[in-house]
Amino acid sequence: MRVESSPLALLGATGSIGQNTVDLVRRYADRYQLVALSARTRGNELALLAREFPAAQLCLTDPEARADFVGAHSDLVDRLAPPGEEGLLELVAGAPAGAMVLNGVVGSAGLRPTVSALERGLDVALANKEALVVGGQIVLEAAERGGGRLWPVDSEHSAIAQCLRGNPKDEIRRLWLTASGGPFRDRDPETFGDIELAEVLRHPTWDMGPKITVDSATMMNKGLEVLEAHLLFGTPLARVNVVIHRQSIIHSMVELRDGAFLAQLGAPDMRVPILYALSRGTHQECDVAPFNPLESPELTFEAPDPRRYPCLDLARQAGEAGGAAVVVLNAANEEAVAGLLRGELSFIEIAPLIERALVQVDRPAIGSVDDALALDVETRLRSRELVAERARSRS
Ligand SMILES: NC(=O)c1ccc[n+]([C@@H]2O[C@H](COP(=O)([O-])OP(=O)(O)OC[C@H]3O[C@@H](n4cnc5c(N)ncnc54)[C@H](OP(=O)(O)O)[C@@H]3O)[C@@H](O)[C@H]2O)c1
CATH class of the missing domain: 1.10.1740.10 (RNA polymerase sigma factor, region 2, helix turn helix motif)
Known part of the structure; x- marks a missing residue:
């Protein structure tokens, strides 16, 4: 029996989350069909993707980059939405019913497309945590009104969602978000004034876009994730803890009211939580990121x-x-x-x-x-x- 592939609108296709998502779509081409692709500035990369996925509508949000794109790729112009937020909203509006929107855009620019997708009843696989924390309850209310569902892509929130499967909210005592601690976890804070940009961009375990890499070094990323967890799981802020776990093997933990801990473990590979979100919270066959506990480094925990x-x-x-x-x-x-x-x-x-x-x-x-x-x-x-x-x- 032939299984229909699910339509997927990918916002932020040229970024780190976007590229990991495209990799999954290539591996599991029978499961997903890209119906929309967006980027901000990287027009030539978008054009390559556009040729590979001919069913996708396109948007390049930066007006200058879009003008260059129009000049260089005239054969793709009739698939191109307007620049800016308007274009992203057009991609969301044009996605077929039942499509999923993966939001891999950086920053508050992803807020309106997220709200618009949820209001249309489309599920959103959300990497763009800034959209959720900036919109807060407004995003949650849009989901409730429209019927779209949020599927977290952040590995920490995906881990918590997996741990919470089957456990009612009132059994939670605390959430424990793990953090690598970033590149300066051992550096003397007295020397932080000498830090060079290249050092900030050298993350010890994850290979990500520049903004989240900087946020990992300052731990603003974890701060945003605390706010994200509070919104997604309805847990009071005071009960969302952060723990430094250098190995990035445990992606987060849930402490239940009887003192039991549930943790989700695996190799640090974003394709696993992305696939879990794309699969609407089910574990599908996946041949990436094998993890062998017998070869695991020692797992450590420290207070930030x-x-x-x-x-x-x-x-x-x-x-x-x-x-x-x-x-x-x-x-x-x-x-x-x-x-x-x-x-x-x-x-x-x-x-x-x-x-x-x-x-x-x-x-x-x-x-x-x-x-x-x-x-x-x-x-x-x-x-x-x-x-x-x-x-x-x-x-
Ligand atoms: N990377 C990870 O492993 C990871 C893990 C967990 C969560 N996240 C979250 O996922 C989101 C994306 O992170 P990333 O690391 O993939 O970032 P990235 O590599 O910088 O990619 C961002 C993508 O969004 C586009 N974009 C950037 N600014 C935009 C704007 N103002 N309007 C519309 N599109 C814009 C970029 O286009 P161009 O490149 O063409 O300019 C690119 O396609 C962030 O919210 C981040 O916190 C990332």
């Missing part, structure tokens, strides 16, 4: 040192303060990371910049996607100015 990872505390504080503070936290962080990647901000300036933005938050909650994105833009402008000021003071 707040002096080394101030961003982790800032994320918790913002989560406790409310939705507006979380939007500000995320926007200031996105701009700080962009500043670092451009060489305009140093590693130790990231946390103070975010802290400064958080002091200016003047309301607890946000009421709509428009409110969230307006505050996001406002914070970005202010943060960009602060980054520019820092750069000027150094030159």
Whole structure:
């Protein structure tokens, strides 16, 4: 019997999550059909994918990159949506009923497409944690209204979802998110002022896009994941713990009320949680990432040192303060990371910049996607100015 392949709209196809997803689609071509592909700037890579997957509608969100694409790939133009958010929304709207949207975009740019997919009743495999934390309850309400379901792609949240299969929420005592600790887990914090960009981008266990790699070094990534876990699993923030686990073998753990722990283990390979999300929470045959416990390194656990990872505390504080503070936290962080990647901000300036933005938050909650994105833009402008000021003071 021939099984119909599931339609898949892939946002952020040229990134690290996107490429891992394409790898799975190639391996299991009978299971998935790509109906949409997006990128921001990498037009030539998008064109290669477009030729390989001829059923996919396309979007290149960056207007300049799109103009170059139109000049270089005229045969693909009739499959191309408009630039910007409008194009992403068009891809979501054009996906057939029953399609899944894998959101592998970086940052708050993925918020509206996520909400729009969930409202249409489409399931979303969500790598783009920033969309969920910025939208907060609004994203969850869109899912409830429209009937779409969120399937976490982050390995930690996928691990927790797997551990929770069959265990009711009221049996949870605590969630334990594991963290590698990033490249500076052993470095003397007194020397953080000398950190070079190349060192920030050298993650000890995962090969990922630049923004999440920087966020892993500051542990803002784990802070965002604490907020993500709170939203996805309805667990109070105070009961979402973080533990440094250098080996990245245990992807996260759930502590139940009788003291039992459930953990999900495996080789650090994002294709496993991506496949679990694409398979809507079922374990499918998969020949990637074998893990042999007999060859496992010793598994270790340490508490994160707040002096080394101030961003982790800032994320918790913002989560406790409310939705507006979380939007500000995320926007200031996105701009700080962009500043670092451009060489305009140093590693130790990231946390103070975010802290400064958080002091200016003047309301607890946000009421709509428009409110969230307006505050996001406002914070970005202010943060960009602060980054520019820092750069000027150094030159
Ligand atoms: N990488 C991982 O292993 C991993 C693990 C867990 C969670 N995540 C999460 O997954 C998301 C993607 O991470 P990544 O590492 O795959 O990032 P990445 O390698 O930088 O890729 C991001 C993708 O999104 C596109 N993009 C970037 N900014 C955009 C914008 N403003 N609007 C529309 N598209 C945009 C990029 O296009 P161009 O490249 O063409 O410019 C690229 O296709 C992040 O939220 C991250 O936290 C990643």
